[in-house]
């Protein structure tokens with residue numbers, strides 16, 4: 001199994017270019033099934049999750065040309081299957097994003113239960129609530145763990161849907177399904193993440209009539225048909241946050257290019273509370289932690305525009321190294337502290353109770369053998385390894401490769417002592 005070896009690297013320094021956002025690209029790719037025309041998605045990062053999504057779409061009947069780096073051309077002239085592949089779905093929860101568009105385009109979708117990061121139960125009830133509200137019938141086969149969703153005889157029909165939690169995936173799925181529904185759909189308590197706006201922008205380019213994406217009430221006037229378009233994905237705000245923390249934890253300085261400051265406001269604010277220098281420049285975000293007395297702060301994850309749950313573990317790794325106690329509260333996912341055990345192997349001494357982690361801070365971390373327990377936790381372990389004494393060996397790095405493009409290469413270019421090894 002491949003591993004990442006990382007040694008204490010001293011202050012990282014240099015420039016990094018942020019890739020297109022994984023969490024934007026996956027739904028953008030899924031949305032292309034809504035039309036028989038050709039769609040071109042640009043700014044696509046080279047990631048394992050993107051490969052899974054391409055395979056999902058090909059199984060449905062998509063023709064994909066990805067010969068140009070960072071660009072995927074997709075055309076689905078005809079849907080040849082409405083069944084999600086179990087292995088692919090279990091590999092990646094975002095495979096679910098194909099349900100809404102398949103239902104809208106084909107009238108039916110059969111989906112095995114999803115997998116993905118092991119961060120709590122992650123039900124799909126809100127997705128299904130949305131499909132039911134649009135008049136679809138939902139049949140859950142508990143024994144075989146398969147969900148079948150079938151549109152009514154006259155297709156989907158718009159309605160008002162209230163999400164009990166502003167789920168990103170449910171908002172995206174319902175949004176895509178609603179574009180081809182009859183009449184008006186209103187999604188209340190919708191997620192407001194930048195990736196939702198990016199998806200709505202793509203759909204509107206395809207001819208959809210979506211208003212107020214990015215607010216908690218999205219309005220969709222259904223249309224009969226969507227057409228092809230060209231669209232470039234937004235930069236990855238979680239990758240941006242990860243490199244901001246790389247500068248912070250190594251007490252280095254990094255110029256982060258192709259980042260949208262408005263998408264990472266809570267991360268900038270929290271780093272500034274810790275006395276890390278964060279400057280928004282015309283061409284990027286400059287993070288400088290050199291020679292500063294850093295102090296602790298508390299973190300509470302929330303749906304956007306609150307502090308992102310995906311940056312909770314990298315931020316926690318950083319907090320272990322600054323003076324003073326911190327409390328980290330995870331409110332979005334029920335079990336997203338698996339990295340705590342791994343950070344504790346390195347001497348972090350973090351104590352968790354329910355959804356709260358108490359970080360004593362002021363630790364000199366020591367290199368250890370640790371696991372990437374999920375995608376972002378994997379990044380957190382590498383960050384911890386950069387600051388720890390000795391060597392840190394991170395296993396299960398397929399999680400990292402699911403969501404970070406050229407992870408090791410980008411860190412090396414900043415001066416990190418890091419390498420990937422393919423065998424024991």
Ligand code: UD1
Pocket residue numbers: 022023024026093094120121122123124125126127128165166167168169170195309310332333334
């Ligand atoms: C997306 C992101 C993920 C991020 C998360 C929260 C992608 C590919 N992934 O995941 O990186 O961590 O948003 O910002 O975009 N929930 C329900 N019922 C549902 C759906 C969700 O109870 O039907 C709950 C989940 O269990 C979780 C919370 O809602 O506790 C947030 O989940 P959601 O916003 O749906 O996350 P994802 O779309 O899976």
